[in-house]
Amino acid sequence: MSQATIDADTRPGALGVGAEHPDYLRADSGLRSWLLTKDHKRIALMFYVGVILFLGLGGTFALVLRTELLTPEQTFIDANTYNQMFTLHGITMVWLFMIPAIPTVFGNFVLPIMLGAKDLAFPRVNLASFYVYVLSAIILLGAMLAGGADTGWTFYVPYSTTSPTAVTWMGIGIFVNGISSIMTSVNFIVTTHTLRAKGLSWHRMPLFVWASYGTSIIILFATPVLGMSLLLIAIDHTFGLSLFNPRFGGDPVLFQHLFWFYSHPAVYIMILPAFGVISEVVCSFSHNKPASYRAIAYSSLGIAFVGFFTWGHHMFVAGLSEFDAGVFGALSMFVAIFSAIKVFTWVATLRGGSISFATPMLYFLWFLFLFVFGGMTGVAVATQSLDVHWHDTYFVVAHFHFIMVGGTLTAFLAAAHYWFPKMFGRLYDERVGLLTSVAVFIGFVFTFLPQFLLGNGGMPRRYFTYPERYQWLNVLSTGGAWLLGAGLILALGNLLVALKWGKRAGPNPWGSRSFEWITASPPSKHNFEETPEIERSAYEYTLSEEVARERAKAR
């Protein structure tokens, strides 16, 4: 069990950080200094609280769903509530947790520091982005209380235009949420272009920056299309715009095209930042440079690009011609090629490294296993002939949860542990961290592995009841969900305890060479005492510590 090793930079001083100025947490005090802050680190922490709350809410919806599916007939909620639950679970998890989670929390916090910048390019836009997120959350929560939604998170017409639930406000809430995403992504792109420290060329940047950059591009160009299609649904629901109404010659399938033109790239909005986190974690904990820096960096951009041309694979049974479906299937498989390049590069990075098994590294291993599993089944469902069999069954549910939860949530947890000392200057309890990580993994596998079997056996998704022969797999899945929930709560508890009672971390507890660790932990309000000068890449583990420190000076 590796305790964190302090093998670089100076020993902690009186404040535990070795900084002349107080760190950003103590720089100002009072509620005002938080709510009106323009410091990217404080904004990141406010987002952190927000996304954790919504992870809890979305998780609660999921547990209600799973508990209902414990028995073949009605267990404890009625069918309408069940429809509400899976819709609200999807909406909460996708827009209020998964999309903002890694970029707005960890991206906001470490991206400027990684670049050697004092802040993002537009600090006020960053703060506004937080409040727009809060506004969207209020609208969505209000809509949940005032009727909810029972359309599924995809809002397919014609049902979404006639559903008696609060579809209009859901649409507006998601539209507002998109504005928040766009603000953050503009900030990231401009910051990466204009605020790199002296000497920090593109190919010296930490890989997390590349991933955030790719994500931002997708957000910028895909989100408006989603916003527009949901706005059309919202107006249709209230005023009868009828743009997709066959009575007036409209085509409901067109809505699916618009929706997936965003929502498929949205998958990459959710997974690319996770790739970035994993790249950082694998290098830091194997103390090795990536097997191929460029392969990881460019494959992110490759995914960002190809991701725009794969949306049709959601519509194989919606009347797409066989030729189109074949083309979309083949294009979808390109994503698998780029992803495989990444996976192989990460694995090759371990070779010859000096590996320490701290909690983030363990999450990396879970990620590797779950993501490969999810990715391979992705290739399977991108194949038209197979998808016809699996479409709208639990097989698909299991597939995308392997990517979204097994990939993104696992990476989120890896990041939460990896950057915890950076954000708060303290170390979490490593043993509890490892144990909760194992609980999360086992819980996850028990939740979703049975769902592959259920889907393959023919159990459709979104059904309230099921034949008795599916019950034992559903019981396994529900048990797993509860274990997963417990693991997440314990992991959160471990971090919360460490917030107050954790050991002082020192500036660089993992011995990482990445640039966010060259300043104090937690950093001072302006991140660096002096403007950094960078004369090496972010992964120079072959250099001795002194030389590495000398070549990336900042304090």
Added chain:
Amino acid sequence: MSAQRLAEQFETLEKQDHAARLGMWMFLGSETLLFGALFAVYAYYRGMYPSEFVQALHHNSVALGTTNTVVLITSSFTVALGVHFVREGKTRLTAALFALSTLFGGVFLVVKGIEYAHHIHENALPGGMYSFVEQPPAGVVLGITLYWFMTALHGLHVIAGMIMLAAVAVLCLKGRYGTHRFVAVENVGLYWHLVDVVWIFLWPLFYLTD
């Protein structure tokens, strides 16, 4: 003055201005896709119902649409002139030109309003409210609906642009902008050009279909 306006995260004013410009271009790219989605819907439905679209848009007044096109292009020209003069420090001239452009925006909206009033009178309304002809053939309603939705969305952008133009005009008079500082003026100008460009696509699609 200029040392004051340099935000702490930037090293030089040039870089800060470059960042502001780049940010605006990114935002405009995003805006393009907002309209892009609707243009895609238009293309799809017009491909499905070519003659119905012509029929639906037949009663749009080419004269009024063209007038509006001329008004908007002229306003873009005055905005461009304003941006040119602020760089030379002639801020009062810029303020006047931006005020004039705002006025052109107002003229555009009035003309659009006259058209809308006419459509309402004819009952050429979007979606379920449409009752222009008995038993409308499929496709006509889609054309009208898209016309209303896209021009109304564009109209909202015109209003937003007018507010920005007016604000910049006032700030120019107050001496906020000049040779030392004009990137915000340029950015508002860019936004107005986008509004103009969108209309240049809307004009043939909704008025020149005959």
